[in-house]
Amino acid sequence: MVATPIGNLExxxxxxxxxxxxxxxxxxxxxxxxxxxxxxxxxxxxxxxLHAHNxxxxxxxxxxxxxxxxxxxxxxxxxxPLVSDPGERLVAAVIAAGHRVEAVPGPSAVLAALxxxxxxxxxxxxxxxxxxxxxxxxxxLRAWCERPETLVLFxxxxxxxxxxxxxAELLGDRPACVARELTKLHEEVARGTxxxxxxxxxxxxxxxxxxxxxxxPRETAAGAGPDPGADPGAEPEAVRNAALDAEIGAQLAxxxxxxxxxxxLSREFGVARRAVYARALELRERADGRARRGx
Numbered sequence: 001m002v003a004t005p006i007g008n009l010e011x012x013x014x015x016x017x018x019x020x021x022x023x024x025x026x027x028x029x030x031x032x033x034x035x036x037x038x039x040x041x042x043x044x045x046x047x048x049x050l051h052a053h054n055x056x057x058x059x060x061x062x063x064x065x066x067x068x069x070x071x072x073x074x075x076x077x078x079x080x081p082l083v084s085d086p087g088e089r090l091v092a093a094v095i096a097a098g099h100r101v102e103a104v105p106g107p108s109a110v111l112a113a114l115x116x117x118x119x120x121x122x123x124x125x126x127x128x129x130x131x132x133x134x135x136x137x138x139x140x141l142r143a144w145c146e147r148p149e150t151l152v153l154f155x156x157x158x159x160x161x162x163x164x165x166x167x168a169e170l171l172g173d174r175p176a177c178v179a180r181e182l183t184k185l186h187e188e189v190a191r192g193t194x195x196x197x198x199x200x201x202x203x204x205x206x207x208x209x210x211x212x213x214x215x216x217p218r219e220t221a222a223g224a225g226p227d228p229g230a231d232p233g234a235e236p237e238a239v240r241n242a243a244l245d246a247e248i249g250a251q252l253a254x255x256x257x258x259x260x261x262x263x264x265l266s267r268e269f270g271v272a273r274r275a276v277y278a279r280a281l282e283l284r285e286r287a288d289g290r291a292r293r294g295x
Contacts, residue, residue: 001091003106006078006208007184009040011107017041019104024070027058029077029085050074052086059093066099073104078208080108084128084154109182110152113210116189117177120215123149130155130163141170148215157205158253161246164198167213169243175214181207198242203249203287244269248280249287258284 002019005011020026020043028034028047038045050058062072076085094101110126130153131137144151155163160178168174173195180188186207190197194213244265251261262277269276 001081001087001101002073002075002104003080003108004034004037004075004078006107006109006112006182007187009037011183012037012041013104013106016104016106017043019071019073020045020075022071023073025062025065025072027062027072027074027090029075033077034075045073047075050086050090055086055089059090062090062094063097063099066094066097078107078109080106083108083110083126107183109154109179109208109210112182113177113179113212114150114152116179117150117212118191119150119175119177119212121150123215125149125151127151127153129153138166138170141167145171146216150215151211151213153211153213155209155211157207157209159250160205160209160211161198161201161203162243162250163246164194164201164211165243165246168194168198171213172217174217177212179210179212180205182210195242198246201249202242202245203283204253244271244276245279245283248276248283252280252284252287 002016003013004016020038020041023045026034026038026045026047027050029049029051031047031049034047037043038047048058048061065072074081074087074090076083076087079085081087082091091101114121114124125147127140131140157180164176164178167176171194173193176192176194176197178188178190178197178201180186180190184207190200192200247265247268248261251265252258258277258280261280262273265271266273266276
């Protein structure tokens with residue numbers, strides 16, 4: 001299990017390079033991306049694809065190689081294998097067959113984001129990607145309200161604003177961090193509250209995104225202050241407006257027509273259609289202006 005760079009190719013370890021050179025079989029989620037790393041370090045291995053749709057079919061090939069005392073290296077697109085990436089079924093099969101599984105540790109977007117977020121690190125939970133369906137996602141977040149540890153998760157760049165706003169509604173306006181394109185040329189680390197960050201990313205962003213969110217505030221645990229799991233209708237108007245802006249931004253980024261956005265979100269948020277339409281036009285114009293300025 002070989003961890004590979006999440007951006008900067010200099011982050012690969014000497015041990016990882018040695019293992020990749022010695023492996024009789026290299027499995028990669030995206031062989032094109034892995035080929036870049038291998039070529040950079042003059043490694044002749046020809047990676048074989050392993051992804052969610054063919055993982056079961058690769059098990060026999062791997063077990064055959066291991067049975068002949070061969071070495072197999074598994075890498076993901078970037079970072080540590082199996083962290084929101086395929087490979088669990090393969091590892092389980094290898095262990096069940098009595099073969100040894102070794103970790104070759106290295107880069108991890110989860111740990112990199114946690115390290116720069118400025119939030120407590122003694123206890124944290126990695127949630128991967130939240131459920132895509134709104135009802136399941138909200139249920140998960142409400143269940144998180146009482147948890148004291150820091151939360152780390154991945155999110156689509158188009159949905160990041162909407163997710164931050166919804167978290168502010170359901171968890172309360174907690175301190176958070178958005179780490180984008182870590183170790184890459186356009187790396188960005190934005191810190192603030194969930195509400196502040198939802199405004200910053202209301203029209204989405206680009207690249208790989210990791211979100212870090214503080215756990216339940218102590219004053220809430222002691223019974224003081226607002227209940228973060230309370231009815232979202234009781235939240236401040238600013239939070240609701242931020243959620244609306246974030247949802248508009250996500251749908252604009254997805255290419256939805258302005259009138260369709262207004263019709264859909266006016267029903268969902270209980271806001272006049274003309275008001276949603278005007279806000280969508282304003283956010284679209286703002287996003288177009290940034291694009292013309294190159295940022």
